[in-house]
Amino acid sequence: MTDVLRYTAFATDPAGGNPAGVVLDASALSDEQMLAIAAEVGYSESAFLTPGPDGVERSYRIRFFSPVAEVDFCGHATVATAVALGELRGTGEYTLHTNAGPVPVSVTERDGSLKATLTSVDPRVKDVARSDVDEALAALGWRADELDPAFPPRVSNAGVNQLILAAATRERLADLDYDFDRLRLLMEKLELTTVQLVWRESESVYHVRDPFPVGGVVEDAATGAAAAALGAYLRELDLVPEAARLILHQGYDMGRPSLLEVELRAGDRRVRVSGAAAAL
Structure with missing residues (x-):
């Protein structure tokens, strides 16, 4: 059974924000399985992490799936994933390798809440x-x-x-x-x-x-x-x-x-x- 975390991004109240599913270890999942999980979760996107291509600590490959298709980049699921990583592995800098390119993410804590800042690819x-x-x-x-x-x-x-x-x-x-x-x-x-x-x-x-x-x-x-x-x-x-x-x-x-x-x-x-x- 795949462990799917659920977060709402861009809000501190669970009644607000945009929900995202987060799978912190998707190494054993195929594309079809990730899509099926995203469809079952039913949020606009779910994020799936595997080890980063560079083998560096705090570097991950991340893929995003809506209920019907893969999406090259998703900001709210990136924020949700970064906060999940911050809770598990601590605040600081992470690199998430998306289909659109590498996205640095910084996780900070203030007043007991975690906040993530993503830096986009060149627009x-x-x-x-x-x-x-x-x-x-x-x-x-x-x-x-x-x-x-x-x-x-x-x-x-x-x-x-x-x-x-x-x-x-x-x-x-x-x-x-x-x-x-x-x-x-x-x-x-x-x-x-x-x-x-x-x-x-x-x-x-x-x-x-x-x-x-x-x-x-x-x-x-x-x-x-x-x-x-x-x-x-x-x-x-x-x-x-x-x-x-x-x-x-x-x-x-x-x-x-x-x-x-x-x-x-x-x-x-x-x-x-x-x-x-x-x-x-």
């Missing part, structure tokens, strides 16, 4: 065709004039592709009732992991939502990979300073409040995403 931001934006809006049931013109649509990747669309109002963001299959087909065409829907409250505070139909999930409660992609996007388009700290609120509209912290550093293109995690 990239690219344009998206107007026809694809129109199709995304049609699947979402959004009008073009409900977008914030200060935030042009882009595909941003800090490990996996995310389509970023910015709502002009909090009310537009809160009203999410989309065509699951239509959006899934577009996402498969564009090789997207989620669609990052954003509303800016202030220069440093954002509210986000992430449909995830390609993973068989209507919506993610906290999406670390999309948070990293958003940080890269904001910096690439000069919407924030080169060095900045951002707060992302996610999951509130689905009853699972989550808090994601994003850090951008001058002279370093990588994006850091931090959050707590709680055992379930």
Whole structure:
């Protein structure tokens, strides 16, 4: 019987955050078995660890599976895994080798709670065709004039592709009732992991939502990979300073409040995403 740990990431309260399954020793599992376990657990992703390719202490190979497919990188399951490792093997630095590349993770303790900070792979931001934006809006049931013109649509990747669309109002963001299959087909065409829907409250505070139909999930409660992609996007388009700290609120509209912290550093293109995690 495989031992599956369960954590919720980007929250300290088990009623919030995004749940993830964590298997700390998946050495004996095949791809098919990992997928079957992820499907049985039923969370948006589960993480599976094996020894790292370099043989270095605190270095691991990590793979992520949604209930229906493998995902190259998952931020919330990375945070959940890092906190699980911190509880078992202590705070400090870890390296998690993902399909997208190596992701350094730092685990710290404050006031009795553990917090993990992941450092993304080098991000990239690219344009998206107007026809694809129109199709995304049609699947979402959004009008073009409900977008914030200060935030042009882009595909941003800090490990996996995310389509970023910015709502002009909090009310537009809160009203999410989309065509699951239509959006899934577009996402498969564009090789997207989620669609990052954003509303800016202030220069440093954002509210986000992430449909995830390609993973068989209507919506993610906290999406670390999309948070990293958003940080890269904001910096690439000069919407924030080169060095900045951002707060992302996610999951509130689905009853699972989550808090994601994003850090951008001058002279370093990588994006850091931090959050707590709680055992379930």
